[in-house]
Amino acid sequence: MAEGDSNSQTLSPALAERLRISEIFCSIQGESRSAGWPTVFVRLTGCPLRCTWCDTEYAFHGGGWRSIDDIVQEVATHKTHHVCVTGGEPLAQKRCLTLLQRLCDAGHEVSLETSGALDVSQVDPRVIKVVDLKAPGSGEHKRNRWQNIPSLAPSDQIKFVLADRADYDWANAVLTEHKLHERCEVLYSPVHGSLAPRELAEWILADHLPVRMQMQLHKLLWGDVPGH
Numbered sequence: 001m002a003e004g005d006s007n008s009q010t011l012s013p014a015l016a017e018r019l020r021i022s023e024i025f026c027s028i029q030g031e032s033r034s035a036g037w038p039t040v041f042v043r044l045t046g047c048p049l050r051c052t053w054c055d056t057e058y059a060f061h062g063g064g065w066r067s068i069d070d071i072v073q074e075v076a077t078h079k080t081h082h083v084c085v086t087g088g089e090p091l092a093q094k095r096c097l098t099l100l101q102r103l104c105d106a107g108h109e110v111s112l113e114t115s116g117a118l119d120v121s122q123v124d125p126r127v128i129k130v131v132d133l134k135a136p137g138s139g140e141h142k143r144n145r146w147q148n149i150p151s152l153a154p155s156d157q158i159k160f161v162l163a164d165r166a167d168y169d170w171a172n173a174v175l176t177e178h179k180l181h182e183r184c185e186v187l188y189s190p191v192h193g194s195l196a197p198r199e200l201a202e203w204i205l206a207d208h209l210p211v212r213m214q215m216q217l218h219k220l221l222w223g224d225v226p227g228h
Contacts, residue, residue: 017067017068017069017095017098018065018066018067018068018095019044019065019066019068019071019093019095019096019099020044020045020046020063020064020065020066020093021042021043021044021045021063021064021065021066021071022043022044022045022058022059022062022063022087022088023041023043023059023063024040024041024042024043024071024074024075025040025041025043026038026039026040026041026078026080027039027041028217029082029084029217030216030217031113031130031159031187031189031214031216031217032111032113032128032130032157032159032187032214033128033157033185033212034082034084034109034111034128035214035217036217037080037081037082038080038082039080039082039083039084040075040078040080040082040083040084041083041084041086042071042075042083042084042085042086042099042103043056043059043086043087043088044059044063044085044086044087044088044089044090044092044093044096045059045060045061045062045063045087045088045093046059046060046061046063046087046088046089046092046093047059047060047087047088047089047092047115048089048092048117048118048143049089049115049117049134049140049143050139050140051115051134051138051139051140051161052137052138052139052163053137053138053161053163053191053192053194055192056087056088059087059088060088068095068098068099068102071099072099072102072103072106075103075106075108076106080108081107081108081109082108082109082111083103083108083109083110083111084110084111084112084113085099085100085103085110085111085112085113086112086113087113087114087115089114089115089117089118090112090113090114091112091114091118091119091120091123092118097122097123097124100112100123100124100127101124104124104126104127109128110124110126110127110128111127111128111129111130112127112128112129112130113130113132114129114130114131114132115132115134115140115143116131116132116133116134116143116144116145116148117134117140117143117144117145118145119145119147119148120148120151120152121148121151125153128155128156128157129152129153129156129157130156130157130159130187131148131152131156131157131158131159132158132159132160132161133158133159133160133171133174134161135160135161135162135163135167135170135171136166136167136170137162137163137164137166137167137191137194138161138163141170146178149178149180149183152183152184153184154183154184155184156184156185157184157185157186157187158180158183158184158185158186158187159186159187159189159214160174160186160187160188160189161189161190161191162188162189162190162191162195162200163190163191163194163195164194164195165203167195168188168200168203171188172207172209175209175211181210181211185212186210186211186212187211187212187213187214188200188204188209188211188212188213188214189213189214189215189216190215192216197213197215200213201213
């Protein structure tokens with residue numbers, strides 16, 4: 001639970017509609033089906049997971065409290081259709097659900113990047129859910145919430161971030177067992193600097209997998225610079 005959530009019942013209505021925000025910025029979407037689109041990113045602070053390859057550790061702590069009205073208004077100033085709510089783990093702050101709804105009401109195409117460790121069943125159905133399934137190389141594969149799978153719609157996406165061949169073999173077993181490709185689009189992504197993209201591509205081709213390979217376009221453009 002994010003800081004402040006436990007006191008929400010005693011807060012005034014204005015304070016109860018706040019979220020702790022790490023950053024809001026406009027960039028090129030580097031991942032998922034929306035890769036390449038100019039996108040406003042709303043990065044919420046906090047995450048209950050500690051993946052070994054995490055590239056946004058700066059979002060674990062800090063940030064500042066912002067009202068949902070203020071967040072929606074700032075998003076509007078960027079004049080983009082696509083909005084991505086990410087983290088950290090955005091669903092660790094329960095008022096994230098309200099933010100997602102408000103952004104959809106404002107006419108945006110909204111995606112949610114979530115670790116897959118928390119319940120996604122209450123997310124507004126207009127939101128495109130991009131749900132991680134953590135492979136063993138992340139150190140957090142025991143946190144996968146398998147009950148999320150039935151909540152996924154064809155418009156959603158499941159993402160595997162893979163560090164090595166063992167992760168790849170694990171992902172293939174999960175893909176087959178749960179018939180994930182029959183439910184929604186499945187993404188395989190190499191851990192930057194750990195698994196060579198060409199090697200992953202060759203594995204996917206050799207095994208004739210019904211998955212979509214992706215790389216992190218924003219890292220090819222800007223590297224590991226926050227705000228991109």
